[in-house]
Amino acid sequence: MSPGPYLHKKTGTRSWVKIHPQDDLVGLPSKLIEIKVETLDEDHTLQLAAKDKSKNAGCDLILKIAMSDLKDSKGSDLIWRRIKVSNAMRLDILQDRILLPTLGWVRNYHVGFYTDRTDGALIGPIETGHHEVAHMNMMFYEFMDEKKYTLADFLEKEGDSLGWCYDLGDHWRHEITVEKVVPAAESNGKFELLNGSGACPGEDMKGNVAWGMKLEELKTQTRAQSRGLMDEIANCLNYRNDLATASPLWIFDPVRFNVKEARNRVQQALCSFSSEPLGPKTFGFSPGMMGFQGLKSCSIMEPMESSYRGNIPGSKEVRQCMHDGSALFEYIRFIEPQDMQICENCGKPDGLQRCSRCRNRSYCSKE
Secondary structure: OOEOOOEOOOOOOEOOEEEEOOOOEEEOOHHHHHHHHHHHHHHHHHHHHOOOOOOOOOOEEEEEEEEOOOEOOOOOEOOEEEEEEEOOOEHHHHHHHHHHHHHOOOOOOOOEEEEEOOOOOEEEOOOOOOHHHHHHHHHOOOOEEHHHOEHHHOOOOOOOEEEEEEOOOOOEEEEEEEEEEEOHHHOOOOOEEEEEEOOOOOOOOOHHHHHHHHHHHHHHOOOOOOHHHHHHHHOOOOOOOOHHHHOOOOOOOOOOOOHHHHHHHHHHHHHOOOEOOOOOOEEEOOOOOOOHHHHHOOOOOEEOOOOOOOOOOOEEEEEEEOOOOOEEEEEEEOOOOHHHOOOOOOOOOOOOEEOOOOOOOEEOOOO
């Protein structure tokens, strides 16, 4: 463990240690987190008093999200996405409805968290039902509550960056970097997926380093030799229900990225209710699913009549059938809290109007 080089520009505090040298996970002791939270709260108060007249109030950001340590033969990022998003986007909503579908990960399956690159503070979920939170005490101190902060709290100018780690077990590491701050007069707050490159890794395939080794294997193996790895990827949760992967002729292409497919994933996420972190995706079997007759009657995302893990207020449990006969259970919100609302058409996080019919959906305009 080496001394942390991160100095927080507002509090003047410095992180103590790198908790996990390989994954560059840095934690702040509780007292320093308290100081940081107090400072950010003061900033919010000053911004409200100034009626958001700061130079970056209401600005859009052009962000590049790149997976760490995965490079092509020229040394460029192998897997990356470029997006435009409002700096008013809250961090928990950003991950659930923007980052995960943009990259190709599965929503509400694993925990993710951010790292403030100025001082190593970690921002993530405070309340969650994901089993992998058991890893927390072995790796870092604690999270700042992601529900309380937006991109504007951590990304102010070109070159600023946030670390984003998905899955506390595998540590899929990404770097989120500001390429451009769009002036407020030119910003509309709407999300756009601009471009990208590289196929998303398979879920639960052990993180960046292990994935890089598997990609190297693919370069040297024949089609027959790589069949086992192809089957392993095809069975990953983010590829399993893709009809193309069911074919014995399916070949995984590491550089493939279809921007239209990615935009469709994001649009589906925007149109859906937000995930319920207290009821994450969990595999299991429901009555009648062990036989083919049960499988035929099971529809995708079918609401369950009885509770699988107990009731969560404002949420309902749904199930999704897998090809192997198992079921994927999770809770989704059917009553969207006001502070979780974003425009279902464009992803704008502010200036919203409730749907006059259902009173549970929000849009940025009547159009």
